[in-house]
Amino acid sequence: MGGVGKRAIERWAPGVRERERMLRAIGVSDAMELYRDVPRNLLLSEAPRIGFGSPLSEWELRRLWEDLMGRVRMYIDPPPFMGGGWCPHFVPALVWAVIGRSEFYSAYTPYQPEINQGLLQALFEYQSLIADLVELDVVNASMYDGSTAAAEALMMAMRVTRRRKIVVVGSVHPEYMEVIRTWLSGRGARIVEVPPRGDTGLADVEQAEKTVDGETAAVYMENPGFNGALDPEPETLAEVAHRRGALFVVRFEPLSLGIVKPPGRYGADIAVAEGQPLGLGMNYGGPGLGVFAVRWDRRLVRQMPGRLIGLTRDAEGRRAFTMILQTREQHIRREKATSNITTNEALMAIAAAVYLSLLGGAGLRELARSIWLRSHYLAKRLAGLDGVSAPVFNAEFFKEFTVEFPTDYLKVHSELKRRGLLGGLPLERFGMGERRALFCATELHSRRDIDRLVDAIADALGAAR
Amino acid sequence: MAGREWRQARWSEPLLHEIGSPEKTGVLLPYSSEDEELAGIVGEPEEALGPAAREEAPLLPGLSEVEAARHFIRLTQMSYGVDVGPVPLGSCTMKFNPKIAEELTRDTRLLMLHPYQDEEAVQGLLELLYKLERWLAELTGMDRCSLQPPAGAAGELAGALMIRKYHLDRGEQQRDEMLVPDSAHGTNPASAAMAGFVVVRIPTSEKGTVDLEALKSVVGERTAGIMLTNPNTLGVFEEDILEIADIVHSAGGLLYYDGANLNGIMGIVRPGDMGFDIVHLNVHKTFAAPHGGGGPGAGVVCAKGALVDYLPRPLIAESGGRYYWDYRCEKCIGRIRAFYGNIVPLVKAFLYIASLGGEGLREAAIQSVVNTNYFIALMRGTEGYELPYDPTRPRKHELVLSARPLARRYGVTAGDVAKALLDRGLHAPTMYFPLIVEEALMIEFTESEPPRGIEEYAEALREIAEEAKRQPDRVRGAPRNTSVARVDDVYANHPRSVTPSYRVYVRRQRGEKLAL
Numbered sequence: 001m002g003g004v005g006k007r008a009i010e011r012w013a014p015g016v017r018e019r020e021r022m023l024r025a026i027g028v029s030d031a032m033e034l035y036r037d038v039p040r041n042l043l044l045s046e047a048p049r050i051g052f053g054s055p056l057s058e059w060e061l062r063r064l065w066e067d068l069m070g071r072v073r074m075y076i077d078p079p080p081f082m083g084g085g086w087c088p089h090f091v092p093a094l095v096w097a098v099i100g101r102s103e104f105y106s107a108y109t110p111y112q113p114e115i116n117q118g119l120l121q122a123l124f125e126y127q128s129l130i131a132d133l134v135e136l137d138v139v140n141a142s143m144y145d146g147s148t149a150a151a152e153a154l155m156m157a158m159r160v161t162r163r164r165k166i167v168v169v170g171s172v173h174p175e176y177m178e179v180i181r182t183w184l185s186g187r188g189a190r191i192v193e194v195p196p197r198g199d200t201g202l203a204d205v206e207q208a209e210k211t212v213d214g215e216t217a218a219v220y221m222e223n224p225g226f227n228g229a230l231d232p233e234p235e236t237l238a239e240v241a242h243r244r245g246a247l248f249v250v251r252f253e254p255l256s257l258g259i260v261k262p263p264g265r266y267g268a269d270i271a272v273a274e275g276q277p278l279g280l281g282m283n284y285g286g287p288g289l290g291v292f293a294v295r296w297d298r299r300l301v302r303q304m305p306g307r308l309i310g311l312t313r314d315a316e317g318r319r320a321f322t323m324i325l326q327t328r329e330q331h332i333r334r335e336k337a338t339s340n341i342t343t344n345e346a347l348m349a350i351a352a353a354v355y356l357s358l359l360g361g362a363g364l365r366e367l368a369r370s371i372w373l374r375s376h377y378l379a380k381r382l383a384g385l386d387g388v389s390a391p392v393f394n395a396e397f398f399k400e401f402t403v404e405f406p407t408d409y410l411k412v413h414s415e416l417k418r419r420g421l422l423g424g425l426p427l428e429r430f431g432m433g434e435r436r437a438l439f440c441a442t443e444l445h446s447r448r449d450i451d452r453l454v455d456a457i458a459d460a461l462g463a464a465r
Numbered sequence: 466m467a468g469r470e471w472r473q474a475r476w477s478e479p480l481l482h483e484i485g486s487p488e489k490t491g492v493l494l495p496y497s498s499e500d501e502e503l504a505g506i507v508g509e510p511e512e513a514l515g516p517a518a519r520e521e522a523p524l525l526p527g528l529s530e531v532e533a534a535r536h537f538i539r540l541t542q543m544s545y546g547v548d549v550g551p552v553p554l555g556s557c558t559m560k561f562n563p564k565i566a567e568e569l570t571r572d573t574r575l576l577m578l579h580p581y582q583d584e585e586a587v588q589g590l591l592e593l594l595y596k597l598e599r600w601l602a603e604l605t606g607m608d609r610c611s612l613q614p615p616a617g618a619a620g621e622l623a624g625a626l627m628i629r630k631y632h633l634d635r636g637e638q639q640r641d642e643m644l645v646p647d648s649a650h651g652t653n654p655a656s657a658a659m660a661g662f663v664v665v666r667i668p669t670s671e672k673g674t675v676d677l678e679a680l681k682s683v684v685g686e687r688t689a690g691i692m693l694t695n696p697n698t699l700g701v702f703e704e705d706i707l708e709i710a711d712i713v714h715s716a717g718g719l720l721y722y723d724g725a726n727l728n729g730i731m732g733i734v735r736p737g738d739m740g741f742d743i744v745h746l747n748v749h750k751t752f753a754a755p756h757g758g759g760g761p762g763a764g765v766v767c768a769k770g771a772l773v774d775y776l777p778r779p780l781i782a783e784s785g786g787r788y789y790w791d792y793r794c795e796k797c798i799g800r801i802r803a804f805y806g807n808i809v810p811l812v813k814a815f816l817y818i819a820s821l822g823g824e825g826l827r828e829a830a831i832q833s834v835v836n837t838n839y840f841i842a843l844m845r846g847t848e849g850y851e852l853p854y855d856p857t858r859p860r861k862h863e864l865v866l867s868a869r870p871l872a873r874r875y876g877v878t879a880g881d882v883a884k885a886l887l888d889r890g891l892h893a894p895t896m897y898f899p900l901i902v903e904e905a906l907m908i909e910f911t912e913s914e915p916p917r918g919i920e921e922y923a924e925a926l927r928e929i930a931e932e933a934k935r936q937p938d939r940v941r942g943a944p945r946n947t948s949v950a951r952v953d954d955v956y957a958n959h960p961r962s963v964t965p966s967y968r969v970y971v972r973r974q975r976g977e978k979l980a981l
Contacts, residue, residue: 005824012561012753013832013912015839015919022839022916031831034838034859037704038734047732050600051822058565061816065569071589073582074574084581085803092492094530096571098537099757106546106562107758108554111895114947115473115887118543119758125481128967132524137972138965141759144615147803155659175803182777182799186626186661232517259510261519274803284590285580285804286615287761296969298960298981307759311964312957314949315942318477322952324963330618330655331898335664340655343616343749346759353481354537360527361487363494365519369510370500376507396514417583425581446496447503 005047008055078449080422081378083400083440085146085173085226086276086285089255090444095279095354099347109307109346113322114314120321123346124309126353133257133356133364134271135264136293140306142349143290143341146274147176150220150251151183152305152339153270153292157218157247159303159338164189165215167246169237170203171196171225174430176251180220189217201229201393201402205236216246218270223250223263228401228438229393230260238267247300254278254291256398258368263293270294279355280348289348304328305339307346367443368398374441374450375399381454382439385461392436400440402427407464409437415460421453471890473947474542481536482967485526491533543948544758545892551918555863555895555907556650556698558728558750563820566753566813575812580804584789590808591788594781597815598765604826605724605744606737607767611776612806617725618652619801620745620764621692624721625660626798627743627768627775628690631719634796640717644683644691646675648699648899650725653692662689669901673701673854680712690719694726695739698899698907699853700837700860702730710740719743719772727751728911729834729862732827743768748807752814763810777801832912834861836919840910843923849874849930853902863909865902866894872904877933877940879904884943884951885929891922 010016023031035043056064079088099105103118110116110123127139143149154166166189168177181191194207203221212219219241224230231237234250241248247269252262255277263271275289276282294300302325310324330337359367379401382390387406391397405412409426416423424437441450511518528536546552552559575590584591598610614620625643632640643657646667654664665683670676674697691713695703703709710720722741728751736744748754749762756762768776778797779790790805821829837860844850849871852864868879883893883906895907910919933940944950956962960981964970972979 005822005826005828008821008825009828009832009912012563013829014915015832015836015912016828018916019832019835022835025842026835026838027842031835034831034834034861035702035730035733037702037858038730039704039707042707042734042738044733044735047823047827048603048735049823050603050826051819053822055822055825056819061565061820062569064819065572065816068589068593069572069574071592072574072578073586074577075579075582076573076577079577080579080582082579082581084579086580088577088579090492090495091576092530094491094534094537097534098541100567100571101538101541102548102562102755103541103544103546104758105567105755106548106552106559107544108546108552108557108559108756108892109759111554112545112883112887112893113952114884114944114949115545115892116543116758117948118478118540121478121480121543122537122540123759124966127965128480128482129525131966131968137968144619144761144807145802148615148619148801173803175800178800179802182626182801183622183659185798186629186659188661230514230517232515234517257519257523259519260514261517262523265519281576282579283575284578284582284587284808286802286807287809288803296979296981301965301981308965310957311970312962313953315951315953316949318949320949320952322954322957324957324965330651332651333655334651335654335658337651337655337658340618340622340652340659341616342618342652343747343756343762343764344760345615345757347755347757348761350537350758354533356525357481357485357528357533357536358491358530359525360485360490361522361525363490363492363527364525365522366497366500367494370494370497372510373500373503373507376510376513377503380507396517417586422579422582429581443495447499 004054075422078452079444081439081441081453082422082425083438084425085274086282087399087440087442088282088444089277089442091279091281092355092358094358095351098354099351104350105347117321120309122350122353124311124321126349127309129353129356130291130293134293135262136271137296138301139293140304140308142345143292143306144345145288145290146251146272147179149272149290149292150176151180153249153272154180154184154218154220156303156305157249158187158189160247160299161217163215163217165217166191167194167212167216167219169194169208169219169221171201171227171229172222173226196225200395201225201227202231202395203237208237209240212240212244212246214244216244218247218249220249223252224398227393228391228397229395230397235266253398255368255371258364259372269300275352278352280351287345287348289345289352303338306341307344370443371399374445375401378441378450385458399442400438403437403439405435408434411464412457412460416456419456421456471946475948476539476543478536478539480967481526485528487522487524487527489527489529491528491530550890550892551914551922552892553894553908553910555909556725558909558911560753560911561913562753562755566816570809570812588788591781593815595783595788597811598781600818601746601765602767604731605767606735607744608769609773609776609780610765610767611780612765612811613777613801614764614766615802615807616760616762617745617747617764618656620766621652621656622659623766623777623801624743624745625656627772628719629660630775630798631772632689639687640689642687643689647901648697649692650723653723657692673699674703674705675709677705684712684716688716688718690721692721692723694723696726696729696861699865700863701858702861706739725750726862729830731830732823733830737769742772748810748814753817754810754813761807761810763807829912836910836912836914837862837864840919840923843920847927849933863907866906867902868904868906871930871933875933875937877937879906881940882929885940886925887944888946889925891925
């Protein structure tokens with residue numbers, strides 16, 4: 001007993017070899033004496049039967065991994081054209097080189113600032129880069145993902161305004177909506193949805209005007225919406241919110257801000273985003289990066305959730321960085337904390353900082369332009385097919401857009417898969433129409449890739465007819 | 466420590482904003498030669514966007530790849546993780562991160578995997594997640610687990626919301642109180658409050674465990690449940706756990722297990738057998754996924770019996786050898802995050818468990834406890850420190866020392882001791898937690914720390930106590946060998962100097978009077 005286990009863990013627990021000596025120093029003869037205060041009937045008589053019967057070496061693990069991943073279909077030639085708040089984007093090699101450094105990845109949250117200045121500076125730089133991107137002054141060191149950032153933003157708005165009504169306007173990611181409902185369910189929030197306009201897919205400002213009242217804590221919009229529609233004048237909605245004393249909370253798409261007006265310029269009090277496009281890769285949906293930014297306003301900053309890194313000085317006057325305004329946080333404020341968040345997505349924030357520092361402002365603009373050109377080229381070509389409407393909504397878009405087919409889209413989708421192409425996201429999944437799908441094109445799609453997709457769709461539609 | 470000298474790199478590295486410029490770039494964008502041609506076909510975005518267009522490029526500093534690499538690698542040299550030395554932060558379980566898991570998960574097949582790909586196209590990964598779910602359920606004594614929560618605190622929120630909904634469904638709206646021991650992690654009361662509960666504090670007895678009489682006096686019709694971690698944050702096993710479970714269950718409440726402290730008992734005792742109804746696990750602690758300087762982690766939440774119906778959806782499931790996501794939700798609390806969970810750390814946990822099997826996990830737990838008690842043995846009789854709450858009882862994954870004698874005699878606090886440890890190239894323990902111990906130093910070596918490392922750590926603490934006696938100012942002036950000296954927290958947090966971004970820094974430099 002124990003021999004197999006000891007041999008397996010020895011590589012990561014060198015003390016196993018010296019256990020006898022250590023036990024003698026402790027003054028017990030058997031390690032199980034250290035569990036003498038555990039009720040006897042609770043002690044398992046043997047180790048749980050989990051894993052693969054016996055411990056695996058690195059080589060066996062590698063083969064296991066190959067077997068499992070061998071049963072995963074990867075789309076790289078061409079990359080997926082599937083939207084849904086998560087699209088393929090390039091990951092610069094330097095991102096791996098930096099977040100693969102174990103001085104960073106094997107560190108804990110920098111509770112001891114003096115020995116983790118590098119980590120703190122990288123996180124401060126992340127905050128600073130995002131602040132410049134959205135044109136809001138204060139950015140936290142990350143939330144879990146876009147959806148929980150949105151939920152926390154709305155909870156924050158409830159604390160700031162001491163109101164309970166949340167008005168959700170326009171087209172919202174259905175899974176974000178579920179997350180918002182779940183997170184806010186404990187605090188007695190009343191969530192009212194104002195559906196998007198049928199023609200443009202944009203926020204229905206008139207309807208919003210009627211719904212937002214003196215009880216409203218926040219007006220929440222996604223820009224672009226889940227359906228892809230990009231609002232030409234979000235400031236109108238900001239005014240609707242502010243007139244009634246509500247906060248205006250916007251979820252934006254980070255790469256779009258290379259060419260699209262940032263939330264800080266159109267009245268957002270809190271701006272949140274999914275940072276996945278910023279060099280994270282797709283990884284089947286996680287980890288993501290919850291971007292969270294607020295205006296410079298005492299009322300807002302003091303109610304922010306999450307870690308904040310600030311610039312300060314050391315005892316000898318050198319520039320230094322440290323976690324700030326911690327009295328908002330759970331380890332000090334306990335039940336009065338602004339959030340329970342502790343572990344966040346720090347390493348992903350650093351990935352985003354590396355990514356943005358490689359692009360620079362001009363590079364980001366060029367990238368955003370390239371994405372816009374490709375998605376519009378795809379839409380234009382699709383619109384040229386008989387009976388296909390692309391985009392369905394009469395509004396601008398960035399990288400994702402809704403397409404309507406003359407037939408059941410799932411048939412087209414299967415036909416594309418047969419040809420090695422991953423087409424748009426079937427919106428039937430969310431009950432949004434059997435003939436509709438959410439497509440995206442990004443910098444990873446060459447013109448030839450897009451032509452291939454469109455030709456395959458043309459064929460599939462021809463066959464269906 | 467005799468003879469070791471240590472200095473951390475001190476680069477005085479400028480900020481990105483001070484070395485980069487918006488025109489510079491470190492990447493060649495894919496297919497960029499096609500852009501002009503495409504613009505000829507679809508037009509220019511600026512025109513199409515109209516009022517929604519950003520007039521000029523954002524003011525983001527760019528760098529060449531050479532410069533960016535140098536900048537960030539210098540920053541790594543001013544950082545400290547488990548691969549550099551011990552990080553014995555209590556309740557953080559900073560164990561070694563096996564390199565094979567890092568290597569395997571850096572896989573293009575994972576990187577390029579879209580979350581909405583059809584289930585048929587991702588069977589291998591779903592099988593992995595399914596096995597992981599089964600293993601975690603077995604290890605905790607629960608029936609099912611949801612892989613949704615991206616971190617422990619999110620798992621706690623899920624658990625608290627499950628408890629809330631369970632009582633509501635039974636028509637017991639009056640159950641609005643969550644019991645939380647005073648030694649609990651700060652996330653417990655914070656999560657309970659987020660879920661809408663009133664937090665009722667339970668004191669700790671002299672033995673270092675939940676005060677049963679106090680517990681009995683507060684349970685009742687308003688009790689929704691209790692959030693406990695066992696072993697608790699003193700590292701002491703709650704030996705009365707079965708009685709605690711009985712008291713809370715008899716009153717109609719539920720038991721929530723905070724899995725942050727599972728490492729010392731995994732494979733030895735199961736929360737499910739202790740009477741817990743809901744458990745969360747910190748994959749980035751117990752199952753060796755890295756902490757990432759703050760994250761990402763994963764906070765799997767598990768439940769048994771009637772509580773399974775309340776787990777956040779979707780759940781991973783299997784039928785006839787086919788794996789799928791089960792979205793059915795009749796009573797469930799909904800969704801904790803978009804998509805399925807933090808897949809990469811979850812995969813690392815799978816690889817860790819596969820590497821060790823049940824017996825290996827059990828040996829890891831035992832060794833972590835041996836390490837804790839070996840350190841206590843080494844500290845026995847060391848002047849300046851105490852082990853509060855029954856020092857004769859064995860501790861499990863962690864222990865809490867008090868530096869109260871040093872503080873009383875020489876005015877050297879736990880915080881000073883922590884900084885003096887940094888000067889020796891050792892990461893400090895968790896300080897000033899749990900709140901019930903004065904001048905607390907909460908220490909968890911995990912099974913990974915070599916005995917020699919534990920001995921050096923004990924020796925360093927002894928040296929620091931000596932120094933406190935002879936030259937207390939020297940200890941109070943630590944650290945000196947780190948990248949910077951002691952950080953000015955007052956300046957960092959003062960409403961007129963607080964600077965959370967470079968934008969704010971620039972505004973201050975321009976003479977704007979900014980106050981928070």
